[in-house]
Amino acid sequence: MPKLLIADHLEDRQEALKKVMDAEWEIHTCMDSYPVVDTMRYLKPEALVIDLNLIPQNGLSVLKEGFPELPPVILALTNLISPYIVETAESLGVSMLVRVPCKIDFLKEQLEDM
Numbered sequence: 001m002p003k004l005l006i007a008d009h010l011e012d013r014q015e016a017l018k019k020v021m022d023a024e025w026e027i028h029t030c031m032d033s034y035p036v037v038d039t040m041r042y043l044k045p046e047a048l049v050i051d052l053n054l055i056p057q058n059g060l061s062v063l064k065e066g067f068p069e070l071p072p073v074i075l076a077l078t079n080l081i082s083p084y085i086v087e088t089a090e091s092l093g094v095s096m097l098v099r100v101p102c103k104i105d106f107l108k109e110q111l112e113d114m
Contacts (some may be wrong), residue, residue, distance in 0.1 A: 001026045002025055002026065002045075003027075003028065003044070003046055004021060004022075004026070004027050004045055004046070004049065004103055004111070005028050005029070005030065005039060005043060005047070005048045006029045006030070007029070007033070007036045007054060007062070008030075008049065008077065009031055009032060009053065009055050011031065012052070014029050016104045017049065017107060017108070019104075020105065020108045021111065023064070024112075025047075028043055028045070029042050033056060033059070033062050034056075034057070036050070036054070037065050038081060040093075041066070041077075043047070044071070045071045046072065046073060047071055047072075047073040047074070047075070047111055047114070048075070049076075049107065049111070050062065050063065050074065050076050051078075051100075052076065052078040052085065052089075053079065054108065059076060060085070060092070063076075063092040063093075065095075067092055070092065072093075073095050073111070074093060074094045075096050075111060075114070076094045076096070076097050076098070077098050077102075077107075077108055078097060078098070078099060079099065079100050081097060081099060083108075085097070093103075094106055094113070
């Protein structure tokens with residue numbers, strides 16, 4: 001079963017995504033930015049869903065710290081999309097940027113398609 005790491009400070013979104021993905025994925029979660037890189041390196045997940053608004057360190061900083069050991073599929077969630085965010089995310093291998101709030105089923109479909 002493939003591993004999915006969800007790094008999101010919003011417990012409701014994390015739980016909703018776990019609920020819809022649980023049958024197809026072995027799911028692991030992080031509520032804040034500090035354990036994400038170590039968890040990624042230990043688990044070697046096939047996919048990462050990361051909130052770019054993580055606290056205390058933002059998601060782009062976490063991705064920079066984890067580069068080049070990032071999973072092949074990265075779905076980044078953000079409420080702000082700017083040229084800097086898009087360019088930095090692309091350079092770090094983010095597969096898709098998704099503006100939040102969004103429907104959990106949409107996130108599930110995107111992960112399945114990737």
